[in-house]
Amino acid sequence: SQQGEEDPQALSIQEGENATMNCSYKTSINNLQWYRQNSGRGLVHLILIRSNEREKHSGRLRVTLDTSKKSSSLLITASRAADTASYFCATDKLSGAGSYQLTFGKGTKLSVIP
Amino acid sequence: EAQVTQNPRYLITVTGKKLTVTCSQNMNHEYMSWYRQDPGLGLRQIYYSMNVEVTDKGDVPEGYKVSRKEKRNFPLILESPSPNQTSLYFCASSFASGTYEQYFGPGTRLTVT
Numbered sequence: 001s002q003q004g005e006e007d008p009q010a011l012s013i014q015e016g017e018n019a020t021m022n023c024s025y026k027t028s029i030n031n032l033q034w035y036r037q038n039s040g041r042g043l044v045h046l047i048l049i050r051s052n053e054r055e056k057h058s059g060r061l062r063v064t065l066d067t068s069k070k071s072s073s074l075l076i077t078a079s080r081a082a083d084t085a086s087y088f089c090a091t092d093k094l095s096g097a098g099s100y101q102l103t104f105g106k107g108t109k110l111s112v113i114p
Numbered sequence: 115e116a117q118v119t120q121n122p123r124y125l126i127t128v129t130g131k132k133l134t135v136t137c138s139q140n141m142n143h144e145y146m147s148w149y150r151q152d153p154g155l156g157l158r159q160i161y162y163s164m165n166v167e168v169t170d171k172g173d174v175p176e177g178y179k180v181s182r183k184e185k186r187n188f189p190l191i192l193e194s195p196s197p198n199q200t201s202l203y204f205c206a207s208s209f210a211s212g213t214y215e216q217y218f219g220p221g222t223r224l225t226v227t
Contacts, residue, residue: 031213040202
């Protein structure tokens with residue numbers, strides 16, 4: 001079952017603008033991760049934020065986490081055409097076997113227009 | 115180069131003909147998993163493995179089998195494929211459980227007619 005849900009489903013912006021994507025989840029987590037997928041290709045890990053962190057930066061990426069609201073946001077600043085991709089949030093959940101599994105949302109499809 | 119490889123990348127087959135999709139990683143990762151990706155449904159986990167000889171069901175295991183006889187390999191077996199298993203499949207690995215960064219393979223696009 002999916003835990004994370006991204007919003008919006010699709011986003012179209014002009015090159016140079018900022019893009020913000022949101023993720024909401026249902027149960028408590030150890031960490032939340034964001035991944036990127038270029039059309040039809042494998043997912044690539046972007047950033048991981050732990051449950052005791054509120055904000056994290058990596059280059060043009062900024063991720064925030066609000067555990068009280070069970071939500072996260074991914075901000076891409078100064079977007080480029082090459083940022084066109086689908087972005088997924090993933091949260092870990094404790095499985096019946098006592099291990100943590102990663103569950104993905106359905107993704108936000110970002111289009112950056114040159 | 116650290117990577118996860120999958121073969122084949124593309125496969126068209128007929129209903130009921132057994133097939134295996136191979137997955138291999140060269141990072142000495144303990145955790146490996148299989149996902150399927152379908153339009154509008156996102157990624158859903160099929161099976162995962164915490165280590166050699168330890169496998170468990172994910173969210174959509176029906177119609178699939180896996181084995182983990184070696185640390186580096188985690189094949190996905192479809193004993194009797196059906197058209198509803200037409201999908202894009204990804205293998206992934208990580209250092210330990212699913213709470214760690216996952217490394218994904220390039221995907222296998224399967225069509226069952």
